[in-house]
Amino acid sequence: MQSSAFLQLSDIWKSFKIKKQVIEVLKGVSLDVNKGEFVVILGPSGEGKTTLLRIISGLEVQDKGEVYIDGERVDNIPPKDRNVAMVFQNYAIYPFMSVFDNIAFPLKLKKLPKQEIAKKVREVAELLQIEKLLDRKPYQLSGGQKQRVAIARALVKGAQLLLMDEPLANLDAQIRMIAREELKELQRKLGFTVVYVTHDQTEALALADRVALLRKGVLQAYDKPMKLFKRPNNIWVASFLGNPPMNLLKVKVDEGAVLLDEYKIEIPSEISEKLKGRSEVIMGIRPEDIDIGGKIKGSVELTEPLGLFSVIHVKIREDEIRVVTNSSSSYVKGDTIQLAISGNKALFFDESTGELIT
Amino acid sequence: MQSSAFLQLSDIWKSFKIKKQVIEVLKGVSLDVNKGEFVVILGPSGEGKTTLLRIISGLEVQDKGEVYIDGERVDNIPPKDRNVAMVFQNYAIYPFMSVFDNIAFPLKLKKLPKQEIAKKVREVAELLQIEKLLDRKPYQLSGGQKQRVAIARALVKGAQLLLMDEPLANLDAQIRMIAREELKELQRKLGFTVVYVTHDQTEALALADRVALLRKGVLQAYDKPMKLFKRPNNIWVASFLGNPPMNLLKVKVDEGAVLLDEYKIEIPSEISEKLKGRSEVIMGIRPEDIDIGGKIKGSVELTEPLGLFSVIHVKIREDEIRVVTNSSSSYVKGDTIQLAISGNKALFFDESTGELIT
Amino acid sequence: MGKRQVIFNYFYLLPILALVLFLFLYPVAYAVYISFTNFSLFHFFQYSYIGFKNYINILTNPNFYFVELLKNTAIWTIGSLIPMMILGFFLALILNQSDLKFKNVFFSSFLIPWAFPAYISLLIWSGMWDYSYGIINKIIGLIGIAPINWLNNTTYAWVALILTNVWLSFPYYTSIFLSALQSIPRELYEIAEVDGAGMLTRFARITLPMMKSTLVFVGVSGFIFTWNNFYPVFILTGGGPGTSTDILIVYSYQEAFSYNQYALASAYSIISTIILAIMAVIMFRYSRILEGRG
Amino acid sequence: GRSSSSSPSTTTNTSSSMSSSSSSGGVSSTTSQTPVTITVWDTYSPSEDKAFNQTLAAFEQQYPWIHVQVTYGVSVATSNFASAAKAGQAPIVYRDTSDDAGKLFAAGLLLDLSQYLNSSVFSQYLPIAINNFNLSGKIYGLPDNVNYIVMFYNKKYVPYPPNTTAQLVNIALNVNKTYNVWGIAYGMGQEYGYRFAAWFAGFGGQMFNSQGIPQLNSTAMVNALQFWYNLTYVMGVNPQGISTTLEQQLFTSGKAAIIFDGPWDLQKYVSALGSDLGAAPLPIVSQTGLRAAPFIGSTGWVISSPQASGATPQQIQAALLFIQFVTGYKAEMNLWNIAGDIPAYLASYNQALTQLKAGNITPSYLGSIMAGIFEQANYGQKFPNIPQMSFYWNTFHEYVTEYYAGQITAQQAAQEMESTMIQQMQANGYYPDFILAIPDVMY
């Protein structure tokens, strides 16, 4: 069963019992993470991301399946002996210890000499630019600072595997962006392996070497972020990624084209080939790939100016389409708008399974 | 002192005493909100946004200044008689009441007949698509659902003024976007006046008729969102808005141009006119207005793929510049890149006051 | 692996199991056993099994005062508990006002009755209730009330007992209630205020429901404690006048140590415990205070 | 506490002298006897302990092979003794009141001394004292004192000690009027019947008949109850609802003229009133012409049965020597001289009387006080030590408090006392099959 991956999860199942009801949280998740890789597990809330991390760390024991770290099966090894470090969703900084003591804690447990502890703590604190806070108590820290302390505590151990559970979720948008950059930088510099959980796709795209999309206890996709973004392998992935996400429209297959209501959209012949024999498919088209000024008529429902660009919600019969435009355009509700959808920027999904056709 | 505005704040001052230390939170804030307007108060964490809302609702009493609602001075009127509705940062849903009872609460206080209460609750629940949840207890709700309950409770009163304190902050990115759209829709439909607090600028830009930027207890700016975005009136506003925000670079003023290090950037003559007599100014240029393929040479520090686009961090001497590009470009750290900055897309700020010059 | 962990988890309960079983299992078994015998000072080394005779006697023979004792125990327990909880709650509410000054001073002074050994306080109180020389009659004399023979009249004796007990116990209730009140999120009050609720409405609609589980827990444990609270009655009235303020626990004590009727005393105690246990289990069930979070 | 109140004399004889947990050890010489250790619970008061320690030292000198291991400061010990006995760990030697020890003896916890000592030993004690330790003809303890209540009065208010109740009432009324202090301090409200038994007898009552059946429902009881009710609630010369503690405080602080109490509290009264203190026997009840007769009780030393203490025959022998020694002439003279206990050992008693008559007591007013106390000994009744007696205290208390609380009449109280007591006895199996005949009343 073993592979050369640094972390390997093999067919992990996990369920919880709450008041005699069994909730299946993970249903056969397999995942390989290479040494030095930064893997982000992305998925909606409550779909088992945290549970998966807890199984890796040993805080939770899977019902079925195996976990290997660095080639060794760790299922019978308690958390304290797995040599992983973890950053929790809510930081879990010990409120009764100073920042220094918080960071030094894992080292004290290893019974390192005092001087060495002080040295290591100072190093990692400098790395994270919190060397001035070492004497403070946690309640004297802002959210972003707490964050760094939690990360410092995880880093100081020198563990090869770092598990992070939505570490930036509680930060300001502003600070979040900076923290994100720093973290990525650090990981590159030190080369440790990271499994990072989030439900924020911007974060996932910015940080990940590979993104694992988790939904309903099953891995929906596991690939490079831009690959997933550009060619989502099913409609759920398509509808989950992107902000605003891809428009998904039911279309009729025609000779060399598809029909969106009465509008004909030409498609390249190699795609047309693959759609042969189907009467209806789901067409996916990114909002930014739709141009204004075409034949498809719709009425504007709402315009959201988002600074860099605006999102226009357009109603075409019963379909609502989101279009991203340059922010200088200013449509208001009720305006009629004409759109152009280019068939070679579109993706097509099977109508019943939702899988990508082409 | 009175104007025709529906809500008028006039020179509001407020300070708190904590252990004999006085913290000045608001330092003379004046704000007019018209009937039916959607005003967003935007600012970093801890700068007094919540405090301002609480003063409007009457939960806090200002040290100085006046509050008028619908022409009436309300400083002596307790919160319960101000006929405003409020949504708190953390929802504040009564944990022991069902969803129905939570929403019905303000109506029960008005001693409306039971049937009327039931009717109104049902109406507003349908509006927010939570009619199926009415029998649940709060702990059985997801974050997004709680959110809607809190909004429903605020709406059901039929108050003319709705105060909302980061109502969407705790939601998934996905749900947040949907909730945002619905809220805007609802406000348009029902026409109530909203004062909305957030530190998320995307939200502010998407929702606001006007945005009030609050910082250090002072209104930094108060204008239409796109106006602020495009022509921020000072460097703080410029650095705060946009994700990534505007690049701010110190440049030397030259004849008909400015100098970024050794690179000359031509500027239109009417701007050049205004910069006359200054030796150094701060140039603001949006990351998306910088093009790749020019004369300005830099080295790539980091590329963040963000789906729709990528952000490239470029180092030019000691300046770091963020550039937004099409996501198909793939630069890695250390690559040399050449940039073009067009002088007529740039803004210029006074070097010492930070105010917009042109 | 999971199974082994579950079994291992029982080790955490081992100390309390050991402690309580060690200190109670044998005594309880012994008490049950001798309650079926005629063990007393006069059947000391040789006593014999007499079946349910002690229980039948207690429950049917009017000389054993059972009905009266039960009634008195109920008066004592409920009569003390209700004013204690109301007063404790009321003071906690007052102390919980955010704009109140000198909170610590008042709170500290309220802790004093609790901090002083109850046993000593009771001796002080028995002096204070004295008819001719007690300070209480002197104080009520100041406002023109004739001296009252507190401890020698059933009604007044109950009043004195309950007031003393309230004095002894209200600090405990005040502190628990105060800390529970402080854990209620302030926003709940504020949103209600914005929604138009006045002070009384906020109390009835938010404070009370939010305090429910604390009130029930404190009520149940207070009920159990008061039911078995021996000293106040023992020291202040000794159950008098007559047996009109005698309660089960005090009477059992007298059976055991005045009459040396150990078997009867055990039977009384066991009946009392059974009644209490039934009520406790009902209250635990109903209140769900043992349920987990959420 | 109430258990102690059931017999006030119990509470007078306890102590806490903490000097050491064992005596000063026998002299090393192991003569012909093999060494033996006996355990002793000492219930003396601090002043009595001074006397006891002298006696103890003398004992160990005389019997060096007997090591006496004393536990000092044992208070309210009857129930503790019973618990220890149940565990087989009672002390070998113990000191208790004659009535409480009677219960223990009836329960089989104490040795029948008659089987070990011949009657010549018992005849060395005051007859009433040794008789206090006699149950059904068996002697279970050797007395070290006799105790009973007398009338103490404050000479500042009381011109002459009242000899009849009529005089008592008169003086009380007068004192009340003249000095605005209480005529009498007698806390009826908390009475358990020890002191009241004297008045009951004075009004012609008898607690048990010869079959051991209670005789409380009598006119004597009604009259006695009413007499005190009138003094308290009608004439108002006796304060309502006071405790024994408060009685003493009133008397010592000069706020009451007369108190009925035992010599065990003499020290307090002497130090508070000095030469103003007087003592006399309780008065004659004018209605009956009988003198109020207090219980004359004794405290004394007993030996646990082997089942209770696990004592060996050798230890029993040593214990017998010990209790004879600590109730002997020297020992009781020590107690009399140091603590003022009235001796139960005949020779000591006579010696004390002689001292009194010769006026050898200093200060001199103390002599007349002691004379008054000794005189009371002529007018007492035996303190019943039969097991039934234990039902008297609480029953009496229950109804006397109801009567004084105005809830029942005196007649009802008397009736209820008797019937309740009989019912209690029945319920607990002492009636009618477990009646112990009362030995002849001595006085």
Place this chain on the structure above:
Amino acid sequence: MQRVGSKRTVGKIIRLAISYLVLVVMAIISIFPIYYIVITSLNNIPSLASVSLGSLLPSRISLNAYYDILFQEPFFVWLRNSLIMALGTIIVSVLVAFLTGAALSRLNVPGKKALIVFLYILTFLPSVATVIPLYLMFASLHLINTYYGLILAYSSGTSIFGAYLVKIFIDTIPPEYEEAAMVDGLSRFRAYIRILLPMTRPIVAFVMLLAFLGAYTDYALANAFITSGNMWTLTLGMYYLAVTNHSTLYNVFAAFSVIMGVPIMAIFIAFQKYIRNVYSLSGGK
């Protein structure tokens, strides 16, 4: 400066005035009996009867009673014994209550609720019924006149009640704190002791108080299981002085009460913060 909110100020003043009135009255009632005993202890007239309204302000102050207690009686032996028992009870109670509470709140132990209710109900049996069998048991185990016996006896009730309090408290602390420590290298048990225990400080302090009070102020058990004078606790010494010795020394009794009560009050006031925040101070926030 403008006057803002004057109408609301009136309501506030009335509310606060009533509050202060109630607080002052209750504070007086709380303190009065203790004041009364302090006054009596300083009064050389050893009598309850001599206490009048006027004597509430003493004219003559005397420390005789204190001298008598501290130097005429083996007070410090009693104090030592009381403190040893109280300390032992605190240690046992806190450890047992904490472990049990943690297990109740955190661990999956089937049947734990029923078990704990059962244990709790066992403790309902009044000491009247248990004192003799306990004596027999202690006697055969040689626990009479020992510190251990009493410490165990005191600890059982406090432990189980304390376990409930601890459980309710731990329920409010997110488990991630111990879990972080477990990942960092502690076993579950040690994580409880090193991390969870300090985080439950307020409730642990509260259980300590209950344990202290239970042991320090007990009379009944001490009287039953201690016969040897050098093992006496303060309450036994006090009972001896106040009751056995016929308490004419009312001021001595009062002084004893003061000496005994003051340390407890000091502890209470020092722990005030914790007592007040038992529920709200959970470290998680």
